[in-house]
Amino acid sequence: MNDEIAMKSIQAFFRKDLFAGFVGIELIEAGEGRARARLTISDHHRNGLGLVHGGAIFTLADLAFAAAVNSRGRAAVAIHCSISYLKAAAGDVLFAEAEEVSCGPKIAAYTIRITDASGEIISRFEGMAYRKKEHW
Amino acid sequence: MNDEIAMKSIQAFFRKDLFAGFVGIELIEAGEGRARARLTISDHHRNGLGLVHGGAIFTLADLAFAAAVNSRGRAAVAIHCSISYLKAAAGDVLFAEAEEVSCGPKIAAYTIRITDASGEIISRFEGMAYRKKEHW
Amino acid sequence: MNDEIAMKSIQAFFRKDLFAGFVGIELIEAGEGRARARLTISDHHRNGLGLVHGGAIFTLADLAFAAAVNSRGRAAVAIHCSISYLKAAAGDVLFAEAEEVSCGPKIAAYTIRITDASGEIISRFEGMAYRKKEHW
Amino acid sequence: MNDEIAMKSIQAFFRKDLFAGFVGIELIEAGEGRARARLTISDHHRNGLGLVHGGAIFTLADLAFAAAVNSRGRAAVAIHCSISYLKAAAGDVLFAEAEEVSCGPKIAAYTIRITDASGEIISRFEGMAYRKKEHW
Numbered sequence: 001m002n003d004e005i006a007m008k009s010i011q012a013f014f015r016k017d018l019f020a021g022f023v024g025i026e027l028i029e030a031g032e033g034r035a036r037a038r039l040t041i042s043d044h045h046r047n048g049l050g051l052v053h054g055g056a057i058f059t060l061a062d063l064a065f066a067a068a069v070n071s072r073g074r075a076a077v078a079i080h081c082s083i084s085y086l087k088a089a090a091g092d093v094l095f096a097e098a099e100e101v102s103c104g105p106k107i108a109a110y111t112i113r114i115t116d117a118s119g120e121i122i123s124r125f126e127g128m129a130y131r132k133k134e135h136w
Numbered sequence: 137m138n139d140e141i142a143m144k145s146i147q148a149f150f151r152k153d154l155f156a157g158f159v160g161i162e163l164i165e166a167g168e169g170r171a172r173a174r175l176t177i178s179d180h181h182r183n184g185l186g187l188v189h190g191g192a193i194f195t196l197a198d199l200a201f202a203a204a205v206n207s208r209g210r211a212a213v214a215i216h217c218s219i220s221y222l223k224a225a226a227g228d229v230l231f232a233e234a235e236e237v238s239c240g241p242k243i244a245a246y247t248i249r250i251t252d253a254s255g256e257i258i259s260r261f262e263g264m265a266y267r268k269k270e271h272w
Numbered sequence: 273m274n275d276e277i278a279m280k281s282i283q284a285f286f287r288k289d290l291f292a293g294f295v296g297i298e299l300i301e302a303g304e305g306r307a308r309a310r311l312t313i314s315d316h317h318r319n320g321l322g323l324v325h326g327g328a329i330f331t332l333a334d335l336a337f338a339a340a341v342n343s344r345g346r347a348a349v350a351i352h353c354s355i356s357y358l359k360a361a362a363g364d365v366l367f368a369e370a371e372e373v374s375c376g377p378k379i380a381a382y383t384i385r386i387t388d389a390s391g392e393i394i395s396r397f398e399g400m401a402y403r404k405k406e407h408w
Numbered sequence: 409m410n411d412e413i414a415m416k417s418i419q420a421f422f423r424k425d426l427f428a429g430f431v432g433i434e435l436i437e438a439g440e441g442r443a444r445a446r447l448t449i450s451d452h453h454r455n456g457l458g459l460v461h462g463g464a465i466f467t468l469a470d471l472a473f474a475a476a477v478n479s480r481g482r483a484a485v486a487i488h489c490s491i492s493y494l495k496a497a498a499g500d501v502l503f504a505e506a507e508e509v510s511c512g513p514k515i516a517a518y519t520i521r522i523t524d525a526s527g528e529i530i531s532r533f534e535g536m537a538y539r540k541k542e543h544w
Contacts, residue, residue: 019189022180023159044158047202049272053155054214055198059191066183078190079379080352080400082218082490084517084536086510101521101532102494107351107402109492109532111519113509124509124517126534128352128492130379136185215515216488216536218354220381220400222374237385237396238358243487243538245356245396247383249373260373260381262398264356264488266515291461294452295431316430319474321544325427326486327467334463338455350462354490408457 006031010071013136020063023056027067033100033110035067041092052089061096061112061125068098069108069129075136076108076129083125091117096125106131142167146207149272156199159192163203169236169246171203177228188225197232197248197261204234205244205265211272212244212265219261227253232261242267278303282343285408292335295328299339305372305382307339313364324361333368333384333397340370341380341401347408348380348401355397363389368397378403414439418479421544428471431464435475441508441518443475449500460497469504469520469533476506477516477537483544484516484537491533499525504533514539 010030014020020027024045028036037060039045045056062081069076094116101109112125146166150156156163160181164172173196175181181192198217205212230252237245248261282302286292292299296317300308309332311317317328334353341348366388373381384397418438422428428435432453436444445468447453453464470489477484502524509517520533 013184016184017189018180018182019192020183023191044154046154047156048149048152049211049213051213053153053195053198054217055159055191055195056155058194058198058217059189062189062191062194075185077185077187078221080218080220080492081190081194082216082354082534084216084488084509084534085214086515086517087512101492102529104495107494109494111532121510124519124534126490126492126532216356218398218490220352220373220398222379222381223376237356238393240359243358245358247396257374260383260398262354262356262396285456288456289461290452290454291464292455295463316426318426319428320421320424321483321485323485325425325467325470326489327431327463327470328427330466330470330489331461331463334461334466347457349457349459350493352490352492353462353466354488356488357486 003031010067013070014067020059023059025060025063027063030067030071033068033072033103035064035071035098037064037096039094041094054085057094057114057123058083060094061114064096064098064112065110065127068100068110070136072103073135075132075134079128079130081125081127083123085123087122089116089122093117139167146203150203156195159195161196161199163199166203166207169204169208169239171200171207171234173200173232175230177230190221193230193250193259194219196230197250200232200234200248201246201263204236204246206272208239209271211268211270215264215266217261217263219259221259223258225252225258229253275303282339286339292331295331297332297335299335302339302343305340305344305375307336307343307370309336309368311366313366326357329366329386329395330355332366333386336368336370336384337382337399340372340382342408344375345407347404347406351400351402353397353399355395357395359394361388361394365389411439418475421478422475428467431467433468433471435471438475438479441476441480441511443472443479443506445472445504447502449502462493465502465522465531466491468502469522472504472506472520473518473535476508476518478544480511481543483540483542487536487538489533489535491531493531495530497524497530501525
């Protein structure tokens, strides 16, 4: 399967991710254990203090995580995720970039860096997934 | 401040949490370091596998966490959160219940249990917050 | 298997935990998904600032976690652990108490409270384990 | 302060870390938000299953984390650490390498990769620290 077909196949899969679509997250690229996603910030992504909501940042990172681990071909489900909030976001767009730490037969681990419009890291996300036997 | 007034004050604060409102999360109760929130599941809360999206579960737990720590009177911001996914949710409603582990002068920690319609725990969330000097 | 025999069986198993023994950790009780352990603090448990070392606190909590999950009868290995440091320890003894959050066919989750001589919580540990098919 | 003096200063500080010394951990290098540490495995670092103990791996990573954040000049204390166990260690030496994710005025975050004799990653550790005003 070449890269372009792989990317189309993953994008078709994530088009069925209704919550990510509802929140407004776009999958930019995915393949070979990596992925990138974007969220353009609107008022409805903010919390009571006017900051981008932790749940919106988490959901953005989670999509990049899911796309990266599922790009390895087998269906995978998250078992543990954590997020560190490092600074407030500037501007109105966020990017999440997933990098593979390790992909074993059962357990896979990823680190996701979330950056804002200035390119600075605002949050760091780590995810572990359990890889099923079947393909998605 | 009596309990009823405190609850109204916290609910007014969380009415400004636009993302929680957008996702459909309701704050049921809050006060004295505790809080409970609810999410009624619709199709748009699901992921590509048809399961409740991890980001939706996280956002539900995060609201209970935020309400619990802010019920202590000072503005608090999350610094680290983690979530363990323990089983798939049954039925179409989820509850999150936040319990205080410790509330120090700067750092506070909470555990949030997320249960489904059957009353079984499906996820466990832990949050740490940094407490600011000012009131929200 | 009655409780006393179960406890002896678990204690025999953890007698083979050479690192816990080296560090000086004692298993006080274990069974039915719960466990309690103790560490009497000496100088060699401290870090460069004179505080009890995070690694010593982690190892204490980890033993309680391992005893609790293995008390369910099947061999289990940790896949993810996290620890929140809430306050400095007072006095020269620490206790860790493990409580079961959930014990599924493959994944089990525990919360461990670490308390000091004053009875106050100083750290909170959360562990997830993968349960193997075989008995230990 | 040139690099060699900085490294000597940090090493002198960590010579006072009695627990790391007791466990047998050596600080190899530290400076500019980075650090590397090593643990040569003996029998007393193993658990009841004969594997390297999670507490020993954690303590190794924790030293690299502490050296990296303290290399920034101000005293820092850990507030949250987590560790993912990815595969069993091969051979009898482990290395931990700390990399800075972000170093703000109050909060700093690091990722530590733990590798075995074969060079493969066996665990991933993430640490957050609170930076005090004073120098250590």
